[in-house]
Amino acid sequence: MNSQERTKIVSIDVEDIRFRFPALGDGSDAINPHTDYSNPCVTVTSDRGAGVGIGFSLGRGNEQICSAVTELAPLLIGKTLEEVLFDFGRFKWTLSNPIQSRWIAPGAGSYYMAGGAIMNAVFDLWAKLEGKPLWRALSDLEPDQIVRMIDFRYVSHVLTPFEALETLRRGESRKRALVSELLDDGIPCYFTTWIGTGKDELLSQIREVRSDLGITSFKLKVGSELARDRARLQAIRKEFDSDEITLFVDANQVWSAAEAVRWMRSLSEFEITWIEEPTAPDSVDGHRLIRDQLSELGIEVVTGENCPNPQLATQFIADGAVDRFQIDACRMMGVADCLLVYLVAAKHGIPVCPHAGGSGLDELVPHLAAWNHVSCAQSFDRVEVEQVGFCSHFFVQPSEVRGGRITVPRLPGYIVGLTDDAKSRYRFPDGPAWRKE
């Protein structure tokens, strides 16, 4: 009997942690003028120790994920890590059904993100028991163990378990070298600015991040007002040409397909590398059409942070709708769903640039990007991982950027944990940060 077979889950607890920001401050964009980045924070306790997992939301709605964690919890009690982690095709089905609240948004929404937060905690527990950071524990697995972690049901017409196995096996010989390269060099990243930031402040932020952290790729939120977008981009390009900094823009879903094309034509003179979320996050055909129109301008189309599950991600990746895909570590049903998306993307030659910036996301995604680099795509070509860092101090192992690259995590686990101070101050609704009101 291996150690996973011996480890039984005995309890699951959840806390509603909400950080508190001013409107139009950090986190603001064209459709979200006021965000309070939040985490449903799950503790999975086993007879051999505990793991911590988070979901992510923008404030209100966090209670829906917490409530769904409570609804799902009984399905895990008494299960072994082996059943939950290494037979996920079966277990994910158990965790998805029969849940009455699944109807609210099948394959998405609160019950699905709750499943993700729980699974993130189970992976954290497993990595802690292995004594390794999650990316390393995953990289040390055999290809067939990774395949057993994945539920292929809804994507097997695009990627079979056998194809996944082949991909992973092909990479085996280079793994050791890539691990040591990663430990030395870290992971390429970019920095995101917010829509509420004024032009002067934006420029000084870019100067500062560039000189202090060595980051040379920046993302701007656009889509509220064309003249304002143009003025901000013009000011940046006046100071930094495209050899000095790379620019991405993000419209957060505000346009129709035709508007997206018109708006981006007007911004193209500023040498934009990608437009993110130009339209509805579930419009594969809309993105494909925009991509077809913008390719002659050399502007890429990317999306993914609002893509809830592997079957939708697969359609964006395999049907020519995106140039790169942006996975979110808390929207899908945990680590295993993300691994599947990485494998599909590798098959189709689509780089994965994880979404982060939100509380805890900066800390989670380096594990995914690192595993992908060691075991799956084995390349950082056109991979840039989002990294903002303004919530990192809430976490036991804050993400760290040096020389424009993210340092790979060293502590055993995945999110590892929130600091005691963050947990007590920002507990909703009774923590002191919320009681003031």
Next chain:
Amino acid sequence: MNSQERTKIVSIDVEDIRFRFPALGDGSDAINPHTDYSNPCVTVTSDRGAGVGIGFSLGRGNEQICSAVTELAPLLIGKTLEEVLFDFGRFKWTLSNPIQSRWIAPGAGSYYMAGGAIMNAVFDLWAKLEGKPLWRALSDLEPDQIVRMIDFRYVSHVLTPFEALETLRRGESRKRALVSELLDDGIPCYFTTWIGTGKDELLSQIREVRSDLGITSFKLKVGSELARDRARLQAIRKEFDSDEITLFVDANQVWSAAEAVRWMRSLSEFEITWIEEPTAPDSVDGHRLIRDQLSELGIEVVTGENCPNPQLATQFIADGAVDRFQIDACRMMGVADCLLVYLVAAKHGIPVCPHAGGSGLDELVPHLAAWNHVSCAQSFDRVEVEQVGFCSHFFVQPSEVRGGRITVPRLPGYIVGLTDDAKSRYRFPDGPAWRKE
């Protein structure tokens, strides 16, 4: 100033109404063994009267929609019916943003269904003020008024407002004749049986519905166990050939694409007209692949009850993924989103067969099907509207089937209302039906 411009919304209230069924009873299927059909029940009060609107869920999760109604309500207070109903492209955006809980499932889930329940109430109010059942009030509008009710943002690359206008204008001359035909003949419908029903009971139910209501199309839930599915279908076909009854089957999303094809090949000898929800409800490519494989067997592929919004519906309809589309009156953002889907379907020659069976859905969908027949598709060719009726007694205007057709609604409004008895007995968690526990 017209009457809509004079009518202002003054308050919005919501009640959590949950009916209570035994496990494996009415409502059960391959992924939902225990449903308690429920309605978030919204009252929109204006200075000229009130309207009632419902959402629909399977029990737990109903509170999420109710909570989102409360979050959205302030956005409607003080608005006129004109702003809310006849400038929906703008208003829907207001109602969708900036809502923090939108992040949980953008374009889907609790906030979106809450918007739907609210809009259903606004339409109920408007039809009551017009003194007509909703289908009739909609049918009496000019084509340009319908177009102003619709938000085209995310589907304008598939259907422009101008194309919608053309479709509606083409139909103008036949409207009067189709209304009187509808009043005489009603709407074609089919009956759904549940997965928990035993074989003998199933047969006697089919016999009874056929002789009492004149319905000759029946849907069976399948996908749990192939031998059981075959035995049940065999028993039915032994008694009724395909001239006597038409058979549909519904797998409620349990299969991969390849499994769906294998399973349906095994059932094809029983002359099945359609397979419903063979795989994930957001897998356009999966459905297209299954449809391509099953077309040689003469089996159609349908889906839609779990399709949350027009932009996803449009992809199923326009990209060759379905033979018919099954709209749900409570999942999208109310009546206007449904009208848009009908218009897209009409353009592509795809019949729309609304999903019903759930509490209140049987009562809502005849309005949509009737409007479509009068103003949009103007044909019942391959249109069959689901109708089960076991919850109809909870509503002020229960749906009614005669001679195998649904009688068109006569009372002013849309859902019109729940009975006082239903509202007081099934209010969650304090109504007597729930207090017993």
